[in-house]
Amino acid sequence: MHELSLVQGLLGQLESLAGQHGASRILKVRVSIGEESCIVEDSFRFGFDAIKTESSLTERAELQIQKVPGSDLMLMQVEME
Amino acid sequence: MCKSCGCHISPDTDKSTTRASKHDNSKIVDVHKSLLEANRRQAEKNRHHIEAMGAVAINMISSPGSGKTTLLEATIDRLGDRLRIGVIEGDIETERDAERIRKKGVPVVQLTTGGACHLDAPLVHKGLHELEALAHEKSGPFFDLIFIENVGNLVCPATFDLGEHRRIVLLSVPEGSDKPAKYPAVFSTADLFLITKTDLIKYFDFSVKEAVSEAKRIKPSLESMEISSKTGDGLDEWCEYLESLCN
Numbered sequence: 001m002h003e004l005s006l007v008q009g010l011l012g013q014l015e016s017l018a019g020q021h022g023a024s025r026i027l028k029v030r031v032s033i034g035e036e037s038c039i040v041e042d043s044f045r046f047g048f049d050a051i052k053t054e055s056s057l058t059e060r061a062e063l064q065i066q067k068v069p070g071s072d073l074m075l076m077q078v079e080m081e
Numbered sequence: 082m083c084k085s086c087g088c089h090i091s092p093d094t095d096k097s098t099t100r101a102s103k104h105d106n107s108k109i110v111d112v113h114k115s116l117l118e119a120n121r122r123q124a125e126k127n128r129h130h131i132e133a134m135g136a137v138a139i140n141m142i143s144s145p146g147s148g149k150t151t152l153l154e155a156t157i158d159r160l161g162d163r164l165r166i167g168v169i170e171g172d173i174e175t176e177r178d179a180e181r182i183r184k185k186g187v188p189v190v191q192l193t194t195g196g197a198c199h200l201d202a203p204l205v206h207k208g209l210h211e212l213e214a215l216a217h218e219k220s221g222p223f224f225d226l227i228f229i230e231n232v233g234n235l236v237c238p239a240t241f242d243l244g245e246h247r248r249i250v251l252l253s254v255p256e257g258s259d260k261p262a263k264y265p266a267v268f269s270t271a272d273l274f275l276i277t278k279t280d281l282i283k284y285f286d287f288s289v290k291e292a293v294s295e296a297k298r299i300k301p302s303l304e305s306m307e308i309s310s311k312t313g314d315g316l317d318e319w320c321e322y323l324e325s326l327c328n
């Protein structure tokens with residue numbers, strides 16, 4: 001459940017990044033999820049795929065998730081055009 | 082977010098680097114930014130805010146029904162005339178827990194998350210302001226102890242610092258003594274482990290020894306207490322613990 005609110009935070013970040021870089025489409029989003037973060041990878045992906053279609057900026061974005069040690073959730077890299 | 086307490090969320094500094102990708106008109110931006118960072122920053126501000134109110138804050142985490150609200154009621158009965166207590170209640174829906182606490186005569190704010198399974202720092206920040214406003218009408222915006230009852234959930238609240246000074250996890254006897262082993266994250270971040278509803282121990286095969294040793298395996302420094310809000314067993318020790326935090 002809380003994955004959805006984290007995904008909303010991510011989409012907000014993507015919007016402002018796209019604004020900063022004058023991009024109109026997000027192609028790829030790389031995120032790292034800490035093993036101890038209590039964030040479920042599948043739920044996060046499910047949430048992302050559900051919400052990304054609400055905006056033409058993100059509707060085709062591909063999410064790549066990397067599991068890492070620790071408890072953080074990080075936005076690592078974004079490919080945009 | 083608000084001007085009155087200076088707890089304003091500072092703008093992000095953009096450390097991202099950019100390079101052209103192999104595709105013609107797309108570019109790759111390295112961001113390396115925590116998506117939990119905004120919550121952490123707000124939590125830090127909440128902590129300062131709470132200290133400016135003169136208080137120590139306690140984040141209470143457990144499954145639904147482990148006895149958080151009942152323990153708060155019993156605690157207010159015992160300490161309410163010695164300590165200035167305020168309560169922030171977190172639930173997905175309803176004012177019910179706040180109504181129970183309000184009957185005890187202490188300032189209480191109900192936060193409803195509208196679906197989210199945990200409180201986060203921005204929501205608690207809002208709660209702190211409401212609590213301050215409530216107390217202001219009475220005795221001034223100062224407290225000794227602020228309890229934050231999190232949404233009933235033994236998993237997700239572990240990820241979100243609210244700005245508390247102590248995090249307390251409750252496990253009631255009917256839930257079973259295997260729960261620390263099954264939900265390690267919340268135990269690994271807790272400062273105190275309360276085994277609640279110990280009056281029921283004769284009806285369940287709950288092993289205090291197992292619960293405590295599993296919790297200690299996850300976090301060796303984790304202290305535990307056994308309490309029953311119903312009979313009052315263990316509440317002296319619990320109240321002494323709380324009073325020692327306020328000194």
Ligand SMILES: Nc1nc2c(ncn2[C@@H]2O[C@H](COP(=O)(O)OP(=O)(O)O)[C@@H](O)[C@H]2O)c(=O)[nH]1
Nearest residue numbers: 145146147148149150151152278280309310311
């Ligand atoms: N037997 C017993 N029941 C308790 C005790 N503490 C709470 N309860 C009961 O457990 C139920 C849930 O308690 P509540 O405080 O609402 O749990 P919360 O969801 O964690 O806030 C209620 O029916 C309480 O009366 C206790 O120490 N012993």
Ligand SMILES: [Mg+2]
Nearest residue numbers: 149150178230
């Ligand atoms: Mg409750």
Ligand SMILES: [Zn+2]
Nearest residue numbers: 001002198237
């Ligand atoms: Zn959750």
